[in-house]
Amino acid sequence: MHNPNQPTNEHLFAALPAFIGYYPSEALVLVAVTAADDDKYLIGNVMVQDLTTMAAEPTSSAHAFLQAFGNEPILKVIGIIVTDRPHDLADLPLRLQVNDFTSACRTASRQSIEFAYLPRFSAGATWIGYCHAECRGTLSDPATSASALSLALEGYQIHENRDALAALFARAPESERAGIERLVAAAATAVRAEDRAGDVIALRTRLGRLDSAISNAREGALPHSDEHLADLISAFASYHISMALITVADQTNYAAPAGNLLLHLLRLAPTAEGRQIAAVLAAVSYVRGDGTWARLAAEAINPPANLSSLIMEGLHAGAPHAETASVLLDHAHNARRTLMNSAQT
Structure with a gap:
């Protein structure tokens, strides 16, 4: 049964830049979704990897993820391939690497991961699930998400990219x-x-x-x-x-x-x-x-x-x-x- 407190992917994806502090691009973003005491869902650990690293060594990237997330009680993990580089329109980018990554995770820990493709973190961008093409949606504006508002009220902002924050x-x-x-x-x-x-x-x-x-x-x-x-x-x-x-x-x-x-x-x-x-x-x-x-x-x-x-x-x-x-x-x-x-x- 669907839990009404579970965030939709559109809202969860839109909240991520506020958690990360910048808008990731050309990156693999891994998100642990955990349960709160009041039966709501929370964003737990968030990990950002350079996409070239994941593309070259998907198994090593999976092991790094398992080490970083290993001690957290996780309900599910979502992986987001963020890239707007041209790719084969008949399929999603890095399909083979995504398969290798998920296989390594299942072998090592039985941890399953839902992967999605997102060209960029911006309002109106279409995300597509790797499970099947019908699993898709439109991203709401990360700059106006509840997480972004909370961040602004605390005195922080979302930076354009990691270099700008660094x-x-x-x-x-x-x-x-x-x-x-x-x-x-x-x-x-x-x-x-x-x-x-x-x-x-x-x-x-x-x-x-x-x-x-x-x-x-x-x-x-x-x-x-x-x-x-x-x-x-x-x-x-x-x-x-x-x-x-x-x-x-x-x-x-x-x-x-x-x-x-x-x-x-x-x-x-x-x-x-x-x-x-x-x-x-x-x-x-x-x-x-x-x-x-x-x-x-x-x-x-x-x-x-x-x-x-x-x-x-x-x-x-x-x-x-x-x-x-x-x-x-x-x-x-x-x-x-x-x-x-x-x-x-």
Whole structure:
């Protein structure tokens, strides 16, 4: 019997760009549909692979998918071949590779996948199922989906493509960072000394300035003076401050402003502090359920911080999101409580 809460493919497909953060093209998009407690259906893990990779190695792509989705209770998986390249009109593109992919999944895990072809994520595009040609529909506008509206209300947007989103994580030229680096070097030395000495009064004051900067970012104001930037960036030399900041992921109205501030600081920070800023941004994004932002943040500076590496491993291995996010938040809240409570005694 059809469950009235189950989304149609048209609505599910249209919601995906908001979950991914950009409009995928020339890609294989894999979507896990899971059940919620109220008998509704939810979009679970979403994985995007470059289509050339899947075309060349469909079996390896299937194994990567199984590893990433393996720990999630899945009702069904939908695979979408997104390409507007010319193809044989008598059949859908990459039919043989789709067959190899599904066969590898069934052999390894008995996981069945429904595949569909979609030329592009845009209103009016026709999707066609690989099962039979009669299985088809018309995509509603992803830009006006409920997921896109929710994303906009949280302060985020859907980017044109992955490169446009990745550009947000690019660091400024070294010449632009030079003046700030000199200021950060001295300030970070003081922060590390405070961290080692357990000077919670000083650390709490620094955390307060970061919290204020996030509040200002919520109003659209980001720090610009070298002195202000250096003060905020140097605070990430403290492990306790870095962990405490992850708690913003728990606050809907502050997660997006915090992300904007962290991107701004990451762009201008020296490598050492930038590595920690990237790790905090990756953790905040992961807790929010935004795997794309988490991955881009974790990869922003190489080699990554330990926290970034752990998040990347979790994404790659398909670690249960709710459990991992809960552990991150527990550590973050403990770090914040340590600074706040100790400072008041």
